[in-house]
Amino acid sequence: MDSKIVYLFAVASLVKPGLFQNNSETLDIYKTAVENLHRHMRLTANYYTDYPDNGQETNATYDFIVIGSGPSGSVMANRLSEIPRWKVLLLEAGDEPSVITEIPFVSGALQFTNYNWGYKAEKQEGFCRGCSGGSLKWPHGKVLGGGTNINYMIQVRGNRIDYDRWAAMGNPGWSFDDVLPYFLKSEDAHIEKQDEEYHRRGGYLSVSDVPVRTESVRAFVEAAQEAGHPYVDYNGKSQLGVSYVQGTLRNGRRCSAEKAFLRPVRSRKNLRILTKARVVQILINPDTKEAYGVRYTRNKKYHTAIARKEVILSAGGLNSPQLLMLSGVGPRDHLEELGIPVVKDLPVGQKMYDHATFSGVLIQVNDSSIVFNQEQETLNPQTYIDFLVNGKGTFTSLGKYTKALTYIKTNASTDPDPSYPDIELIYVGGSLNTDKGLIYRRIFNVPQDMYDVIWKPFENKGLIQIFPMLVHPRSYGYIRLKSKNPFHWPRFYANFLSDPENHDVKTFVAAVREIERIIQSPSMRKYGAALVRTQIPGCEQYDFGTDAYWECAVRTITGTFYHQVATCKMGPPEDPEAVVDPKLRVYGVKNLRVVDTSVIPLPVTAHTTEPAYMVGEKASDLVKEFWGKKRPSGRDERRPG
Numbered sequence: 121m122d123s124k125i126v127y128l129f130a131v132a133s134l135v136k137p138g139l140f141q142n143n144s145e146t147l148d149i150y151k152t153a154v155e156n157l158h159r160h161m162r163l164t165a166n167y168y169t170d171y172p173d174n175g176q177e178t179n180a181t182y183d184f185i186v187i188g189s190g191p192s193g194s195v196m197a198n199r200l201s202e203i204p205r206w207k208v209l210l211l212e213a214g215d216e217p218s219v220i221t222e223i224p225f226v227s228g229a230l231q232f233t234n235y236n237w238g239y240k241a242e243k244q245e246g247f248c249r250g251c252s253g254g255s256l257k258w259p260h261g262k263v264l265g266g267g268t269n270i271n272y273m274i275q276v277r278g279n280r281i282d283y284d285r286w287a288a289m290g291n292p293g294w295s296f297d298d299v300l301p302y303f304l305k306s307e308d309a310h311i312e313k314q315d316e317e318y319h320r321r322g323g324y325l326s327v328s329d330v331p332v333r334t335e336s337v338r339a340f341v342e343a344a345q346e347a348g349h350p351y352v353d354y355n356g357k358s359q360l361g362v363s364y365v366q367g368t369l370r371n372g373r374r375c376s377a378e379k380a381f382l383r384p385v386r387s388r389k390n391l392r393i394l395t396k397a398r399v400v401q402i403l404i405n406p407d408t409k410e411a412y413g414v415r416y417t418r419n420k421k422y423h424t425a426i427a428r429k430e431v432i433l434s435a436g437g438l439n440s441p442q443l444l445m446l447s448g449v450g451p452r453d454h455l456e457e458l459g460i461p462v463v464k465d466l467p468v469g470q471k472m473y474d475h476a477t478f479s480g481v482l483i484q485v486n487d488s489s490i491v492f493n494q495e496q497e498t499l500n501p502q503t504y505i506d507f508l509v510n511g512k513g514t515f516t517s518l519g520k521y522t523k524a525l526t527y528i529k530t531n532a533s534t535d536p537d538p539s540y541p542d543i544e545l546i547y548v549g550g551s552l553n554t555d556k557g558l559i560y561r562r563i564f565n566v567p568q569d570m571y572d573v574i575w576k577p578f579e580n581k582g583l584i585q586i587f588p589m590l591v592h593p594r595s596y597g598y599i600r601l602k603s604k605n606p607f608h609w610p611r612f613y614a615n616f617l618s619d620p621e622n623h624d625v626k627t628f629v630a631a632v633r634e635i636e637r638i639i640q641s642p643s644m645r646k647y648g649a650a651l652v653r654t655q656i657p658g659c660e661q662y663d664f665g666t667d668a669y670w671e672c673a674v675r676t677i678t679g680t681f682y683h684q685v686a687t688c689k690m691g692p693p694e695d696p697e698a699v700v701d702p703k704l705r706v707y708g709v710k711n712l713r714v715v716d717t718s719v720i721p722l723p724v725t726a727h728t729t730e731p732a733y734m735v736g737e738k739a740s741d742l743v744k745e746f747w748g749k750k751r752p753s754g755r756d757e758r759r760p761g
C-alpha cells in the first residue's frame with residue numbers, strides 16, 4: 121500500500137472519465153476508495169455543480185461577455201449580473217470542477233489533471249539548471265473557478281505598501297485604503313487570532329484557519345517568535361511576523377471562486393455560464409477600435425457572441441496577454457512578424473513578474489513523530505470520518521501539509537520602508553519525500569536521480585522543508601506568441617534570477633541565513649533541528665553553506681508559486697509599459713477591459729488569488745459606475761446557507 125496512496129486522490133479522474141492525464145494501473149487499488157469518498161461527499165453536500173449545458177446560439181447578444189472564470193472573472197460575472205436588466209455571458213475554456221477538488225489535501229495532484237493548462241516556461245540559463253528538462257512547470261487553472269480550483273488556497277491580501285505604491289505610480293483609487301473595502305466585501309472570515317477591523321463576516325468567500333496543525337508547525341511558530349518574529353494576523357495591521365496560514369476554506373473544504381461566486385447565482389435568468397467554451401479572438405472593429413464580441417469554440421464548432429456594452433477579459437496572467445495579442449493588441453513588431461493585423465500597438469506581455477522559490481532548504485529533526493506522516497494518516501479510517509463528517513483533520517490541510525507563513529525583511533533588503541518584507545517563508549510540515557517523491561517531486565520538477573541523493577535517504581525520517589518565496593523580485597520575464605494559431609501555447613520566458621545586481625539571489629541567500637537562525641531557537645532546537653548538509657548535485661564544487669554554494673543551489677532547483685503578474689500592466693497614460701488605464705480599460709480600444717492578475721503592476725507581498733478577487737470587486741464597481749448603475753455601497757448579496 122505504501123506511498124502510492126498519493127494517487128488515491130489523483131484518481132479523481134475516475135470520477136470524470138479522462139480527467140487524469142497519466143493514468144496508471146497502479147492506481148486501480150485506490151479506485152474503489154475514491155469512488156466511495158466521492159459518493160459520500162455527494163450525499164453529504166447541499167449541492168454540487170452540474171451547470172446545465174444550455175447550448176449556444178451563434179450571434180447571441182449580451183450586455184457583457186466575461187472571458188474566463190478565475191477569481192476575477194467569477195466576481196465580475198456575479199456582480200454584473202446583479203443588475204437584472206444586464207445580460208451577462210461567462211465563457212470558460214475548462215470543465216466544471218469535480219467534487220474531488222474540494223479536498224484541500226489533494227491540491228497538488230490536481231496539477232496532473234485536465235484542470236491544468238499544463239504550461240511550461242522556456243528553458244533558460246541561470247535558473248532551474250537541475251530541473252527535469254531544465255525548465256519550470258507553470259500550471260494554470262483550466263476549470264470553472266480557474267486557479268482557485270487547483271491552487272493551495274493560501275489566502276493573503278498583501279501589504280499596505282503594495283497598494284500604496286500602485287497608487288503612487290499614477291493609479292488613483294488603488295491605494296490600500298481604497299482597496300481594503302473590496303477585500304472586505306468578498307470576505308466571510310472565521311479566524312481565531314485576527315485583527316478585527318480588517319475582517320468581516322457575510323461575504324461570498326469563506327476564509328478560515330486550517331483546522332489541523334502538526335506538532336512541528338507549532339514548534340516552528342514558537343521558534344520564529346523566539347527569534348524575534350511576532351505572531352501576526354498577516355491580513356491585518358502588520359504583515360511582518362509569523363502566523364498559521366489562513367485558507368480559502370468552508371467547513372474544511374475548498375472554497376473556490378466557482379463555489380463562492382458562481383454556484384449561488386447560477387440560476388439567475390440574466391447570467392449564462394458556458395464551460396468548455398474557449399475564446400480564440402476578441403472581435404474589435406479595426407476602424408472604430410471598438411470591441412464588440414468574441415469568437416469561441418465549443419463542441420467542436422466556432423461561435424460568435426456579441427457584446428452590446430463591454431468585453432471583460434479575465435483569462436488570467438498568461439492567457440489574457442495571449443488573447444489580446446491574437447486579437448491584434450500587442451507589440452507591433454511581434455504581431456506583424458506573425459501576420460496578425462495590428463489594431464493597437466501596446467506592450468502586452470512585455471513584462472512578467474512571478475514569485476520564484478527554491479526547494480533546497482531541508483531541515484532534519486530527531487523526532488519523526490512531529491512531522492506529517494502521510495501513510496499513517498491516509499490509511500487511518502478516522503482521517504476520513506474527521507473530514508467527511510466534521511470538516512476537520514488531515515484532509516483539510518492545504519496541499520497536504522499544514523503550513524505557517526513568516527514575512528521577513530532580510531538584511532539584503534534595500535527598501536527604505538522598515539515594514540516591507542522581501543521574503544515569505546512557507547513552512548510545510550513535511551517534505552518532497554513525504555509522498556516518496558510521487559507528486560511534489562514532480563511538481564517542483566526535481567529529477568529522480570537528484571531526489572535519490574537528497575531526499576530518499578530521509579524517507580520515513582523527520583524531514584521538513586521551508587520554501588522561501590521572493591516577494592519583490594527585480595528580475596522579470598516576458599511572453600511571446602509562438603504563432604497566430606490560438607491553440608498553440610505562447611512562449612513564456614521567466615528570466616528568474618537575472619537582475620544585473622544579482623539582488624534576487626542575494627535575497628534568497630539572506631533568507632536561508634534567517635531560516636538557519638530561526639531553527640536554532642529553543643523550540644526547534646529541542647528537536648535537534650539542523651539543515652541537511654547533503655550537497656545538491658551540480659554544486660559539489662562549493663563548500664556547503666557558503667554564499668556561492670547557496671547561489672548554485674538556488675539556480676539549480678529553482679521553483680515558482682505561480683503568481684504571474686503585470687503582463688497587461690495597469691498604469692497612467694504616460695507609463696510606456698501600461699496596457700490598461702487605472703479603470704482597467706485597454707488603451708486605445710473601446711469597450712474592452714482586462715480584469716485579472718495580469719493588470720497588477722508590481723509583484724505583491726501575497727499569493728495572488730486574494731488580490732485577484734479584489735481586482736474583480738473593484739472592477740465591477742468601475743463598470744457599474746461607467747454605465748450608471750453603481751449600487752449604494754454596502755449592499756451585498758450574502759451567500760446562501
Ligand SMILES: Cc1cc2nc3c(=O)[nH]c(=O)nc-3n(C[C@H](O)[C@H](O)[C@H](O)COP(=O)(O)OP(=O)(O)OC[C@H]3O[C@@H](n4cnc5c(N)ncnc54)[C@H](O)[C@@H]3O)c2cc1C
Nearest residue numbers: 188190192213266267271272273274399436716717727729
Ligand atoms: C498550482 C497553483 C497553486 C497556487 N496556489 C495559490 C495559493 O495557495 N494562494 C493564492 O493566493 N494563489 C495561488 N495560486 C495563484 C492563483 O491561483 C492565481 O493567481 C489566480 O487564480 C489568478 O486568478 P485570475 O482571475 O487572474 O485567473 P485564473 O485563475 O488564471 O483564471 C483564468 C480562467 O480563464 C480561463 N481561460 C483562459 N483562457 C481562456 C480562453 N481563451 N477562453 C475561455 N476561458 C479561458 C482559464 O481556463 C481559467 O479558468 C496558485 C496557482 C497555481 C497554478
